[in-house]
Amino acid sequence: MEITIQQRHQAINRVTLWGVFVNLMLSATKLVGGFLGQSQALIADGLHSLSDLASDAMVFFAARHASEEADEQHPYGHARFETIATVALAVLLVIVGLGIAYDAIVSLVGDKAIAKPDPFTLWIAGISILSNEGLYHYTRIVGKRIRSNLLVANAWHHRSDAVSSIVVLVGIAGTQLDMPKLDAYAAIVVALMIVRIGFKLGYDSVQELVDASLEPELVEKIRQKILAHEGVRELHMLRTRRMGHHAHIDVHILVAPRVSVSEGHHISETVEQMLIDSFDAINDVTVHIDPEDDEEVARSMHLPLRSELTRELRQRWAAIPELESIDDITLHYLKGEIRVEASMPLEKVADVESSRQLQAAFQHASLNVPGVGTAVLKFH
Numbered sequence: 001m002e003i004t005i006q007q008r009h010q011a012i013n014r015v016t017l018w019g020v021f022v023n024l025m026l027s028a029t030k031l032v033g034g035f036l037g038q039s040q041a042l043i044a045d046g047l048h049s050l051s052d053l054a055s056d057a058m059v060f061f062a063a064r065h066a067s068e069e070a071d072e073q074h075p076y077g078h079a080r081f082e083t084i085a086t087v088a089l090a091v092l093l094v095i096v097g098l099g100i101a102y103d104a105i106v107s108l109v110g111d112k113a114i115a116k117p118d119p120f121t122l123w124i125a126g127i128s129i130l131s132n133e134g135l136y137h138y139t140r141i142v143g144k145r146i147r148s149n150l151l152v153a154n155a156w157h158h159r160s161d162a163v164s165s166i167v168v169l170v171g172i173a174g175t176q177l178d179m180p181k182l183d184a185y186a187a188i189v190v191a192l193m194i195v196r197i198g199f200k201l202g203y204d205s206v207q208e209l210v211d212a213s214l215e216p217e218l219v220e221k222i223r224q225k226i227l228a229h230e231g232v233r234e235l236h237m238l239r240t241r242r243m244g245h246h247a248h249i250d251v252h253i254l255v256a257p258r259v260s261v262s263e264g265h266h267i268s269e270t271v272e273q274m275l276i277d278s279f280d281a282i283n284d285v286t287v288h289i290d291p292e293d294d295e296e297v298a299r300s301m302h303l304p305l306r307s308e309l310t311r312e313l314r315q316r317w318a319a320i321p322e323l324e325s326i327d328d329i330t331l332h333y334l335k336g337e338i339r340v341e342a343s344m345p346l347e348k349v350a351d352v353e354s355s356r357q358l359q360a361a362f363q364h365a366s367l368n369v370p371g372v373g374t375a376v377l378k379f380h
Contacts, residue, residue: 008146015142015151019158022135023049026128026161037118049128049161083205089153090202096160097195100167119176125169132162147281153201214240214247218279222249225278231255231267236293246283249275257291257334264289292334300333303371309338313372316365322348322358323365326377337373340366346379355379 030046135158143151213219219240226235234254241248253271255264268287275285304312310329317323325344332339342362349355359377366375 033124037121086205093198128165211241247281339374343378
């Protein structure tokens with residue numbers, strides 16, 4: 001079931017508030033415990049948790065703006081506020097990962113003596129690991145459910161905190177076992193993982209900002225759905241892009257060249273609704289109706305519009321008095337030329353032979369107008 005923008009906003013706020021609460025509690029516990037237990041690593045981890053409040057604030061800001069309805073300045077909505085915030089969070093993840101790696105390398109090459117923390121600091125590090133891992137799974141599940149890359153990015157930020165606490169736990173345990181540099185090796189591996197996740201999330205969001213297409217497999221499914229729709233003969237210029245958690249589709253579809261305008265419009269509307277109903281991510285579809293594939297056949301843009309064409313046609317018909325009774329003209333712009341279909345009352349002609357002669361005269365006069373390729377006169 002598709003959730004509303006308001007429900008999505010509430011879900012993001014609820015998850016983020018839990019993150020704020022847990023990070024505040026962990027920050028206070030780590031800072032106090034690190035100070036009393038003489039653990040520099042725990043104090044650093046506490047500051048790390050405190051810095052997560054900045055990312056939570058970023059999520060709040062982005063979610064509030066992304067939930068706003070479309071307006072004159074933002075006709076497609078505000079979903080990309082969330083995308084921009086995801087890029088920022090991805091950058092933050094990369095910085096955090098590089099920072100962990102730098103500290104680990106410095107500790108490996110340095111010869112500074114490391115203080116031996118009190119054993120109770122191990123329990124604080126363990127609580128931090130469980131809390132942040134729980135936040136990671138909770139945030140990621142909600143993020144996947146509401147298709148929010150912003151929440152997924154923040155979930156990985158929570159996991160980076162869990163990993164940071166694992167490093168602290170290993171480091172403290174290492175000092176207890178006279179292996180003070182054990183945590184550094186683990187920290188480098190963890191840092192590389194965090195940097196990789198940051199790059200992936202950042203790359204995906206940047207791709208969205210530059211209007212990259214949807215995944216090829218999804219685009220092919222969309223193509224097949226459109227082609228299977230009644231009234232659609234072919235399609236071309238299928239363009240897709242993401243806008244936050246939604247996807248937008250633009251497509252040109254070919255219909256029978258002489259269907260009415262209203263039938264062509266009906267086909268386009270049913271294609272739009274079919275795509276929205278068939279794919280959860282799609283919420284905006286623009287369908288352009290083509291009577292022919294204008295990428296392969298001669299275009300008709302150089303041909304005159306109705307007012308100019310009918311004026312010239314009637315000038316040609318003026319030499320034939322009976323043609324003044326023409327009361328309907330249908331124009332078909334196909335294959336770089338115009339098909340003229342006109343009709344007049346049958347009562348205006350005396351007999352079958354007269355109607356045939358009038359049709360021939362009509363055709364001869366009409367074909368002398370530049371751009372006209374076919375001319376047919378009908379009677380009603």
